[in-house]
Amino acid sequence: MRFTYTEVQEMTNSFERVLGEGGFGVVYHGCINGTQQVAVKLLSQSSSQGYKHFKAEVELLMRVHHINLVSLVGYCDEGDHLALIYEYMSNGDLKQHISGNRGGFVLSWETRLKIAANVALGLEYLHIGCKPAMVHRDIKCTNILLDEHYQAKLADFGLSRSFSTGSETYVSTVVAGTPGYLDPE
Structure with missing residues (x-):
């Protein structure tokens, strides 16, 4: 579902309760229709990850569904306001x-x-x-x-x-991830 920034503000009660923070931005607790709890990841203006990672995450979560992958409920893409809305995980990380x-x-x-x-x-x-x-x-x-x-x-x-399908000749060698959690290879 696509949400407006005004709807994101309403569901988070004006970004009242912070659940966590990462490279993308701050994650807030929210509620849709007064019943469905959600986590709202709002892109920080100072985020180094930006629109490219936002788009990659939306595209991936729109096509993959598994009981052990967090579900995407919706998103907001309105001007400078980018947000990902996920199912709420009550026991945190x-x-x-x-x-x-x-x-x-x-x-x-x-x-x-x-x-x-x-x-x-x-x-x-x-x-x-x-x-x-x-x-x-x-x-x-x-x-x-x-x-x-x-x-x-x-x-x-x-x-x-x-992953490469085997027919591709280009292989990315760019390091990606979090220092300390990268495979030595």
């Missing part, structure tokens, strides 16, 4: 739980294993289930979100790319 920033609650080993398996299933879908196959290029704890049942979903697809 994995980093909050690993670092102890969620009230000291420690994840059980069973829950940790479930999260790892969910992430692996999401990656398997991107690598094998998608045609053409996709590579995320920014897997890290802050991009693994948890719902109310601690089901993990991958988020932040702005750096994602399609």
Whole structure:
């Protein structure tokens, strides 16, 4: 769904509650029609990622759907105002739980294993289930979100790319991702 900037302001109650912040911009809590909770990622004017990554994420999430990938509910593309509207993940990101920033609650080993398996299933879908196959290029704890049942979903697809189909001769060698989370290759 496409939303106007005025609708984005209304759903976030004028950007009242911040959920997090990343390279793209600030993520706000929102509500559509007073019932459906959402996360609204608003592009910062100082963002180094900009329109290119916004467009890449919208295009990818419009064509891929999997239980372990965060769902795109809508977007706003109105002048300088760019926003991505996602399903709301009530238990935040994995980093909050690993670092102890969620009230000291420690994840059980069973829950940790479930999260790892969910992430692996999401990656398997991107690598094998998608045609053409996709590579995320920014897997890290802050991009693994948890719902109310601690089901993990991958988020932040702005750096994602399609795998080579074999017939292509060009291979990108540009480094992309977050320092500290890049494969050594």
